[in-house]
Amino acid sequence: MKKTPQLALCALAVSAALTIGTQVQAQETQQVREGKLERIQVTARKKSENLQEVPIAVTSIGAKELSEKGISVITEIQQFSPNTTLQTSRGTNSTLTAFIRGVGQQDPLWGYEPGVGIYIDDVYMARPQGAVLDLIDVERIEVLRGPQGTLYGKNTIGGAIKYVTKEMSGGTEFNAEATVGSYAQRDVKLTGQLPVIDDKLYVGFGFADLNRDGFGEFLQSALPNQDRENYNKDLWAARVDVEFRASDDLFVKFNWDKTRDTSNAKGGYRLLPSLLTNAPVPDSVYDSYTSLPTSNLVELEGYSLMLRYNYSDAMELKYIASYRESYSPTNIDFDNTALDIFDVPAEYSDDNSTHELQMNYTGDRFNVVSGLYLYDGESCGNFDAILGFLGRAAFGTPGLTREVTGCNNSESWAIYSQATFQVTDDLSMTVGGRYTDEDKTAIVNNGLVFANVYPQSNWIPGYTRPDGQLVPTVLGADANGDGVLDGPKTENWTRFTPRLGIEYQAADNMMLFASFSQGFKSGTFNPRATINEEGVNPEIVDTYEAGIKADWNDNFRTNVTLFALDHKDRQYVGIGAGNSATDLQQVLRNVAETSATGIEAEATYVASDYLTFNVSYGYINGKIEKNNSIPPLIGLANTPEQTINLSANYVIESDIGDFTINAGYYHRGDYLLFETSTLLEQDAYGLVNVSINWQSVEGDWYASLHGKNLTDEEYLVGGYDFVGVADDGSLLPGLGGDLTLIGYYGDPRTVHLTVGYRF
Numbered sequence: 001m002k003k004t005p006q007l008a009l010c011a012l013a014v015s016a017a018l019t020i021g022t023q024v025q026a027q028e029t030q031q032v033r034e035g036k037l038e039r040i041q042v043t044a045r046k047k048s049e050n051l052q053e054v055p056i057a058v059t060s061i062g063a064k065e066l067s068e069k070g071i072s073v074i075t076e077i078q079q080f081s082p083n084t085t086l087q088t089s090r091g092t093n094s095t096l097t098a099f100i101r102g103v104g105q106q107d108p109l110w111g112y113e114p115g116v117g118i119y120i121d122d123v124y125m126a127r128p129q130g131a132v133l134d135l136i137d138v139e140r141i142e143v144l145r146g147p148q149g150t151l152y153g154k155n156t157i158g159g160a161i162k163y164v165t166k167e168m169s170g171g172t173e174f175n176a177e178a179t180v181g182s183y184a185q186r187d188v189k190l191t192g193q194l195p196v197i198d199d200k201l202y203v204g205f206g207f208a209d210l211n212r213d214g215f216g217e218f219l220q221s222a223l224p225n226q227d228r229e230n231y232n233k234d235l236w237a238a239r240v241d242v243e244f245r246a247s248d249d250l251f252v253k254f255n256w257d258k259t260r261d262t263s264n265a266k267g268g269y270r271l272l273p274s275l276l277t278n279a280p281v282p283d284s285v286y287d288s289y290t291s292l293p294t295s296n297l298v299e300l301e302g303y304s305l306m307l308r309y310n311y312s313d314a315m316e317l318k319y320i321a322s323y324r325e326s327y328s329p330t331n332i333d334f335d336n337t338a339l340d341i342f343d344v345p346a347e348y349s350d351d352n353s354t355h356e357l358q359m360n361y362t363g364d365r366f367n368v369v370s371g372l373y374l375y376d377g378e379s380c381g382n383f384d385a386i387l388g389f390l391g392r393a394a395f396g397t398p399g400l401t402r403e404v405t406g407c408n409n410s411e412s413w414a415i416y417s418q419a420t421f422q423v424t425d426d427l428s429m430t431v432g433g434r435y436t437d438e439d440k441t442a443i444v445n446n447g448l449v450f451a452n453v454y455p456q457s458n459w460i461p462g463y464t465r466p467d468g469q470l471v472p473t474v475l476g477a478d479a480n481g482d483g484v485l486d487g488p489k490t491e492n493w494t495r496f497t498p499r500l501g502i503e504y505q506a507a508d509n510m511m512l513f514a515s516f517s518q519g520f521k522s523g524t525f526n527p528r529a530t531i532n533e534e535g536v537n538p539e540i541v542d543t544y545e546a547g548i549k550a551d552w553n554d555n556f557r558t559n560v561t562l563f564a565l566d567h568k569d570r571q572y573v574g575i576g577a578g579n580s581a582t583d584l585q586q587v588l589r590n591v592a593e594t595s596a597t598g599i600e601a602e603a604t605y606v607a608s609d610y611l612t613f614n615v616s617y618g619y620i621n622g623k624i625e626k627n628n629s630i631p632p633l634i635g636l637a638n639t640p641e642q643t644i645n646l647s648a649n650y651v652i653e654s655d656i657g658d659f660t661i662n663a664g665y666y667h668r669g670d671y672l673l674f675e676t677s678t679l680l681e682q683d684a685y686g687l688v689n690v691s692i693n694w695q696s697v698e699g700d701w702y703a704s705l706h707g708k709n710l711t712d713e714e715y716l717v718g719g720y721d722f723v724g725v726a727d728d729g730s731l732l733p734g735l736g737g738d739l740t741l742i743g744y745y746g747d748p749r750t751v752h753l754t755v756g757y758r759f
Contacts, residue, residue, distance in 0.1 A: 035609035036554040044144050046151050046369050047360050052549045055503045055513035057145040057561040057600050068662050070691050070706030079666040081143040082600040082618025085638045090718030090744045091332040093263040094298040096128045100145050102596050102622050102636040103158030110381040111408035111527035117156040120163045123304045123322040126377050127350045130300040130326050137191045137206040139166040146543045147519025149497030150418050150432040157519040157541040168193045168202045168243050181752025184213040204241040216286025220338040226294045231286050235261035249310040258301045265296040265331040268742035276738050277337045285714055285745045291340050292331040300326045318358040325351035334720050335740045340388030342736035347455050352377030370417040380407040387736050388452045399452030405445045412438035430501035442525035443488040491535040493523045509551040518542050526588035537590050540568045555606040564597045572629040593626035610651040618643040631676045640669035660693040673719045682716040703755045718744035
């Protein structure tokens with residue numbers, strides 16, 4: 001696999017030159033046929049379509065494949081989608097870091113917008129906190145790569161991840177399963193549905209209680225009676241669905257879901273010895289030290305309502321309303337020592353509501369998807385950057401805290417339409433556009449307090465927060481003397497994002513396509529502002545794609561996409577900020593532009609009724625076109641040049657039921673954790689996963705044994721870099737006065753056994 005775009009172009013040309021066998025008719029639901037390719041339905045374009053007829057780069061993983069591979073959390077999906085990063089962020093077990101084709105958002109602070117949209121049944125999750133979803137009662141996961149600005153709107157400049165739950169069958173169903181595994185894993189999942197009124201009203205439910213001991217421990221803690229487990233898991237999640245088929249034409253669905261994660265705050269691994277303590281670097285990358293409480297909470301709750309009405313045979317109307325809220329008090333020990341060198345206790349709270357009215361129309365020679373979308377959200381938070389050791393040593397004060405609080409409120413509306421016209425029997429054209437109007441208001445309090453300050457009383461034992469508003473010494477402009485940086489600030493942004501595509505049915509089972517699409521990530525305000533800042537403009541991504549989707553016969557499928565993108569007005573700490581690792585000032589600016597070209601290829605070969613092979617390959621070549629960031633950019637974050645997945649699935653029939661063996665290898669090339677530093681860089685690595693599944697002849701009992709990361713690879717998924725670099729390359733203390741270079745790691749080798757029963 002030579003890393004050149006020329007090879008990719010040749011591969012595409014060779015594929016396009018081949019011919020196809022007979023057409024296999026699309027079916028309404030995903031269905032497996034023995035010895036033949038699977039027909040996969042997706043809703044990537046907000047209507048049900050055969051995956052092979054959708055002219056965008058999409059990876060879809062259905063419930064059967066998720067179960068056979070033992071995929072239980074959304075971050076594992078990155079292994080099966082080329083050029084995709086879905087990893088658990090630093091400091092917590094539930095915050096998501098998502099990048100597709102080098103486009104995403106590193107910092108999960110309130111006010112910063114994601115670059116990859118997360119959707120649950122077409123309902124947008126606005127914040128990364130809690131977005132590491134455990135997969136419960138899911139029908140499929142869809143990964144849409146590239147800007148989805150026309151149909152999905154802002155904050156999908158990298159792509160979108162769609163979590164699609166199962167629609168009820170109408171009968172009585174119940175499923176119970178239990179899992180035990182490494183690190184005392186003990187999970188229980190219950191799902192089911194019950195008809196209240198036959199053929200009219202159904203109620204479904206899902207519940208999961210997920211527990212696991214830590215991969216490591218906190219070796220030292222400054223506080224007594226702390227739970228010392230690190231990288232543990234302790235959460236429950238529940239959902240209830242109510243479906244009402246009022247008539248042949250009207251369908252109503254109501255959903256409620258809630259997740260409560262009380263897993264411990266995650267401690268990082270010190271990659272450098274501390275200058276201020278004598279604690280050694282731990283032997284295990286999962287061990288840590290802390291001076292903060294290890295307690296942590298991520299709580300999410302949401303409601304949604306969907307009405308679908310078949311106005312005629314040609315027109316479907318749909319209305320989707322939702323409300324979601326989250327709250328997360330968290331403890332992040334940046335320095336990971338038992339001293340208060342650089343501690344950050346924080347709170348995040350979010351709530352948002354959405355309304356979407358959609359129309360799907362199918363004519364003789366064209367179809368249209370149009371809609372009106374409204375969003376109203378508030379994202380607030382506060383964090384205390386405690387530099388207590390520095391305060392006592394340098395100023396002789398009880399401590400030192402940089403306290404930041406604020407809110408970022410957004411109200412936006414959008415109107416969109418996308419139409420596909422059949423120019424000839426084989427040639428079609430897609431034209432779409434979305435107009436978005438967004439108002440944002442932000443307020444920031446930012447200053448220094450010469451004491452150790454925590455968000456609430458009793459955050460640590462015996463701490464009492466002063467009554468009323470704590471007004472720190474403000475770092476920036478404070479015209480009124482009230483601790484507020486001359487706020488609130490208000491800004492309005494509007495954007496029209498187009499899509500233009502052409503599709504050619506070269507043969508019955510071969511589609512060639514090319515497209516241009518644009519997306520934007522919302523403009524915003526700096527939630528850490530230390531001076532009177534204006535808002536920064538939206539980030540814009542223009543992407544060109546050309547691809548082929550082909551079923552060469554009943555047994556072999558290849559989907560290949562070439563892409564080139566231009567990522568403009570990137571939001572970074574820019575000109576005017578200090579450039580040392582000890583600087584408190586941060587000024588957010590649109591200061592960078594990057595570009596990338598690449599290829600994404602997926603292939604499936606059904607060798608026999610019992611044996612199937614899958615291959616996926618991603619390559620991306622990123623370049624920095626404009627670089628006014630301080631410190632300067634040196635590459636793309638969380639984006640390996642190559643990703644490869646190889647897997648095989650083998651079925652064994654027996655008198656006691658069917659056995660399915662699944663084995664896979666995932667390769668991820670080397671990548672930077674941060675775009676401005678080489679101090680945190682992960683070398684290329686590979687993961688080996690093997691699963692054995694069994695289902696009884698009657699289909700009621702089932703069991704599976706899954707081994708993940710069998711070679712026990714250690715690989716970075718997050719970190720903190722507060723280290724200075726001298727002209728001679730030597731390392732200098734950063735903020736807090738210590739060498740704070742911290743790594744967070746992916747899961748070690750694990751094995752788990754699941755047993756389930758359904759009727």
